Amino acid sequence: MLVLTRKQGEKILIGDDIVITVLDVRGDSIRIGVDAPRGVRIQRDEVLRAVTEANIAASESGQGHDDAEARLKATLGLLPVPPTPAP
Template sequence: MLVLTRKRGERILIGDDIVVTVMDVKGDSVRIGIEAPSGVRIHRAEVVEAVTQANVAAASEPAGDAAGLADALTRRRPADTD
């Protein structure tokens, strides 16, 4: 891991087309701006981890009662009026 010290307004270049700029520093918080091509995905790590955990939890739950669902849908079908 590369660790850098930067001041407000200073930039970090990643490759040829990604620029990270320190926008503001207040106490323990640092605001950064990221310029990158539109095809580069940028996500906060904690959000990705939360979504991954939610997906794992949803995938591990039982699929449900398919027969019960089919029965419920059949009961909701309007009666034939011939």
């Protein structure tokens, strides 16, 4: 893993067509901008993991789409966490 130190406004270039820009630094968090070709998928790790976990849970529980969707929304902080059904 390459570890870099950047200041606000500085950029990181990946290949010929991906640019990461540090937009803002506040305390222990930063805002970054990603400029990449339309065909390059850019995803937040926690969202991808939540979707994967919701899909696995839905396939294992045998419950419908609505329950999996509610658990995914709860994981992303969009809804309160639904109660876990008793086995």
